[in-house]
Each structure stands twice: as structure tokens, then as C-alpha cells.
Amino acid sequence: MPIPYRRILFATDLSETSLQAWPHAVALAEKFGAELLVATVIEEPYAFADSGNYSLLLKSLQEIRPSIEGRLLELAKKAPPAVRARAAVLESHQVARALLDHAAKEKCDVIVAATHGRGGVQRLLLGSVAEKLVRIATIPVFVLPSTEPR
Numbered sequence: 403m404p405i406p407y408r409r410i411l412f413a414t415d416l417s418e419t420s421l422q423a424w425p426h427a428v429a430l431a432e433k434f435g436a437e438l439l440v441a442t443v444i445e446e447p448y449a450f451a452d453s454g455n456y457s458l459l460l461k462s463l464q465e466i467r468p469s470i471e472g473r474l475l476e477l478a479k480k481a482p483p484a485v486r487a488r489a490a491v492l493e494s495h496q497v498a499r500a501l502l503d504h505a506a507k508e509k510c511d512v513i514v515a516a517t518h519g520r521g522g523v524q525r526l527l528l529g530s531v532a533e534k535l536v537r538i539a540t541i542p543v544f545v546l547p548s549t550e551p552r
Contacts, residue, residue: 407434413515423516423546438487443497498534
């Protein structure tokens with residue numbers, strides 16, 4: 403008996419790599435008749451600015467938010483007619499935690515994401531959202547590897 407997924411969270415940073423997981427999220431939603439929630443996180447600039455530049459960075463993020471929302475809505479509209487899709491732009495300085503909190507709030511049954519496939523020092527310095535999702539999630543997380551050459 404298949405596990406019924408009623409609500410699927412597709413986590414994306416809108417990069418080409420992260421969008422490689424889109425067809426998989428859509429296919430799952432179609433198979434189970436599930437709602438598809440498309441979400442991205444705008445990282446709050448706490449770690450990137452001293453107190454003098456913080457307000458400038460925050461203003462910049464507020465100015466780009468409508469563009470990000472528009473791109474996310476366009477992606478949600480690409481879902482087949484049989485798939486009900488919604489979009490959400492989240493703000494946090496902890497991307498994985500924000501996605502997991504959103505998944506819990508929306509009662510998602512599974513998360514679909516792609517990994518950028520960074521290794522070594524890059525992963526150590528930048529962290530891996532996909533790895534954090536897998537490590538701390540209480541629901542299944544499907545992580546699709548990047549098809550880009552390393």
C-alpha cells in the first residue's frame with residue numbers, strides 16, 4: 403500500500419541546480435493527488451553586514467522580494483492543471499530550519515529538494531541545506547543530486 407502524500411514541499415533557491423528537482427516534485431504530486439508547496443528562503447543578512455551596512459542589506463532584500471515572489475509564482479503556475487500549487491517566500495538566517503518550520507506549519511508529508519553537490523571546503527564553508535534537511539527533518543526528504551559536472 404503506497405504512503406499517501408497529501409502535501410509536498412518543494413524547496414528551491416531558484417537556481418538551475420535546485421530546479422532539477424522540480425519534475426520529481428511534480429511527478430510525486432501528480433501520483434498522489436497531493437498539493438505542491440513551492441518555497442524559497444531569503445536569507446536575512448545578520449551574518450553578512452556590520453551594524454552600519456545592515457540597514458542597506460535589509461533594504462536591498464526588501465526590494466528584491468517582489469522579483470523572487472514573481473519567479474516562485476511563475477514556477478507554481480507551471481504545475482499541471484491536476485496539481486494544486488502554492489508559493490511561499492520565507493525569510494530567515496537559518497534556511498533549513500525555515501523550510502522545516504514551514505513544512506510543519508503546512509503539515510507537509512515530504513520535502514523534495516536538490517543538492518548543489520558541493521564538497522570539501524565549499525561545503526564546509528557554505529554548509530549544505532539539503533544535508534541539514536535530511537539530518538533534522540521529522541518527515542521524509544527526497545534529495546536529488548545535481549546533474550551538473552563537478
